[in-house]
Amino acid sequence: MGTVSVFVDKAFKSGVLNGEQPGAVLPPDKLWESKKNGLVIIECPQRIPCNPCNTSCPAGAVKPFEDINDLPSVDYAKCTGCALCVATCPGLACFVVDLSFSNERALIKLPYEMLPLPDPGDEVECLDRVGEAVGPGRVEAVLEPLKDSTKVLVVSVKKNLILDVRAVRAVN
Amino acid sequence: MNEKHSEIQEAEILVIGGGAAGLSAAAEAASAGAGVLVLESDLHLGGQLVKQTHKFFGSKDEYAGTRGFLIAGKLLEELSAYPDKVKTMTNTAAMGYYKNDGVVTAMRGEEEYFKLKPKRIVMATGAQERLIAFPNNDLPGVYGAGAVQTLMNVYGVSPGDRVLMVGAGNIGLIVSYQLIQAGVSVVGILEAMPNIGGYWVHAAKIRRLGVPILLRHTIRAALGSETVQGALVESLATGERFQLDCDIICMAVGLTPTAEMLWQAGCAMKYIPELCGHVPVRNKRQRTTHEDFWIAGDAAGIEEASAAMIEGRVAGLDAAASLGYSVDENRFDVFAERLNSLRRGDTAAKIRSGLEKVVAA
Ligand SMILES: Cc1cc2nc3c(=O)[nH]c(=O)nc-3n(C[C@H](O)[C@H](O)[C@H](O)COP(=O)(O)OP(=O)(O)OC[C@H]3O[C@@H](n4cnc5c(N)ncnc54)[C@H](O)[C@@H]3O)c2cc1C
Numbered sequence: 196m197g198t199v200s201v202f203v204d205k206a207f208k209s210g211v212l213n214g215e216q217p218g219a220v221l222p223p224d225k226l227w228e229s230k231k232n233g234l235v236i237i238e239c240p241q242r243i244p245c246n247p248c249n250t251s252c253p254a255g256a257v258k259p260f261e262d263i264n265d266l267p268s269v270d271y272a273k274c275t276g277c278a279l280c281v282a283t284c285p286g287l288a289c290f291v292v293d294l295s296f297s298n299e300r301a302l303i304k305l306p307y308e309m310l311p312l313p314d315p316g317d318e319v320e321c322l323d324r325v326g327e328a329v330g331p332g333r334v335e336a337v338l339e340p341l342k343d344s345t346k347v348l349v350v351s352v353k354k355n356l357i358l359d360v361r362a363v364r365a366v367n
Numbered sequence: 368m369n370e371k372h373s374e375i376q377e378a379e380i381l382v383i384g385g386g387a388a389g390l391s392a393a394a395e396a397a398s399a400g401a402g403v404l405v406l407e408s409d410l411h412l413g414g415q416l417v418k419q420t421h422k423f424f425g426s427k428d429e430y431a432g433t434r435g436f437l438i439a440g441k442l443l444e445e446l447s448a449y450p451d452k453v454k455t456m457t458n459t460a461a462m463g464y465y466k467n468d469g470v471v472t473a474m475r476g477e478e479e480y481f482k483l484k485p486k487r488i489v490m491a492t493g494a495q496e497r498l499i500a501f502p503n504n505d506l507p508g509v510y511g512a513g514a515v516q517t518l519m520n521v522y523g524v525s526p527g528d529r530v531l532m533v534g535a536g537n538i539g540l541i542v543s544y545q546l547i548q549a550g551v552s553v554v555g556i557l558e559a560m561p562n563i564g565g566y567w568v569h570a571a572k573i574r575r576l577g578v579p580i581l582l583r584h585t586i587r588a589a590l591g592s593e594t595v596q597g598a599l600v601e602s603l604a605t606g607e608r609f610q611l612d613c614d615i616i617c618m619a620v621g622l623t624p625t626a627e628m629l630w631q632a633g634c635a636m637k638y639i640p641e642l643c644g645h646v647p648v649r650n651k652r653q654r655t656t657h658e659d660f661w662i663a664g665d666a667a668g669i670e671e672a673s674a675a676m677i678e679g680r681v682a683g684l685d686a687a688a689s690l691g692y693s694v695d696e697n698r699f700d701v702f703a704e705r706l707n708s709l710r711r712g713d714t715a716a717k718i719r720s721g722l723e724k725v726v727a728a
Pocket of ligand 1: 383385386387406408416419422423460494516537542664666672673675
């Protein structure tokens with residue numbers, strides 16, 4: 196009997212982002228490169244009645260919603276990379292990317308609600324938007340900003356992977 | 368019949384169903400001063416919420432960002448402020464309604480029957496899962512998504528090792544995520560439509576964990592003799608059939624509102640496909656055409672907990688007002704606006720069109 200790997204559908208309508216669009220935009224390059232602690236990337240391109248990214252943002256960087264169905268949009272000048280939205284978002288759609296970490300490597304702060312929980316220093320497998328392994332990452336820190344079981348993993352990866360890595364899998 | 372229960376119990380407001388809608392109705396009615404009795408057929412209060420380990424979407428007013436089971440806890444805490452007003456009975460199902468004298472019959476456990484004579488009734492009985500027909504769908508290993516969730520999240524029992532999910536609505540997507548959290552592998556999700564029915568972000572979070580979603584595919588048969596060993600799947604685009612290896616087939620193909628008692632009460636009912644079944648005609652305050660009955664939550668049309676909680680509050684408040692308790696009329700406007708804003712988005716177009724057909728001005 197078969198498995199489905201051969202059929203992997205990468206269509207947007209099956210839940211895979213393919214390029215920037217409203218509700219899923221990248222920070223402006225220049226600010227991003229120099230911003231210590233990183234800037235948020237939100238991938239939420241569908242109008243749904245949901246606003247915790249805005250209500251949880253202590254810096255006022257996720258702009259107020261006129262209508263709860265609005266797509267999120269970010270005032271990047273205000274974003275501090277604190278990752279509270281990463282921990283709050285029910286859709287697990289917020290990520291923070293810090294390009295200032297080192298010359299070759301960037302930090303990605305991503306939500307993690309799986310077992311086993313890796314420890315700082317552990318190597319993890321980085322996964323792209325369809326779960327394919329795209330390279331190793333190193334766990335630099337394990338945070339739990341809201342103390343509500345949703346962890347935020349701070350993972351360093353090679354800079355060329357920042358647009359692809361959106362999840363990690365513990366290896367061992 | 369048990370002697371001690373042969374007496375008819377009185378209640379000002381009877382809330383049938385102790386889920387998101389029912390608990391909200393009870394809290395609101397009690398806050399206005401009304402006495403409330405909540406009947407819940409399950410062993411515990413909370414309805415669907417108790418199985419939801421994920422964070423809810425929605426707005427802060429409806430606890431967005433909070434895990435579902437914790438929302439149930441918050442509603443119960445709210446109720447605990449009215450110990451003299453609210454009584455709850457679990458393991459107790461409302462069985463029937465007698466129109467000529469307004470008596471509700473109920474069953475506690477499996478053999479204790481009793482009668483109730485409430486002044487007002489809020490129906491908050493939620494929904495039932497739909498199943499689809501295919502050969503061998505009675506094999507052990509074929510489940511509804513609700514059963515899988517109950518096993519896993521209420522009783523801590525893993526349903527199996529490799530799950531094929533049928534249906535990519537929010538329930539199929541979220542239960543898939545929870546299965547992965549429980550260490551169960553999800554071999555794929557079949558969806559007959561050309562796009563996912565659930566929220567895009569819920570699909571994205573399982574896609575990045577490597578779960579394929581097969582659009583325009585359906586299940587044709589469960590394979591195996593004693594238990595499920597696989598599934599026969601068909602592409603609706605090409606007609607091609609193939610077999611998938613799995614030991615659990617989990618159906619998340621939709622829900623149907625349950626409010627049978629409203630037929631017994633003679634409420635005007637309408638079949639509204641957008642609301643997923645037969646639902647009562649009602650006014651903006653959730654009152655049905657039988658003036659003693661209100662409706663709220665999934666029983667009024669399949670929607671979300673956020674809307675169910677607000678509808679429950681509207682129903683509870685209006686039922687209390689109808690008994691002469693003084694209520695702050697502004698609250699109705701606040702609730703109406705909160706419902707409107709939840710329903711304004713693209714994903715709620717179906718709900719809007721369904722409600723148009725069944726809510727009297
Ligand atoms: C997997 C999943 C994920 C979800 N995620 C979200 C989400 O993220 N955000 C969101 O807003 N919503 C979500 N929902 C939807 C939400 O759970 C429901 O819309 C909500 O629970 C409906 O509340 P309710 O009170 O109408 O019904 P229920 O929660 O179903 O409660 C009805 C209660 O009535 C009881 N009952 C039924 N008949 C009787 C009777 N005759 N006598 C006594 N008791 C009776 C039942 O036992 C039940 O406890 C999700 C649902 C599922 C299944």
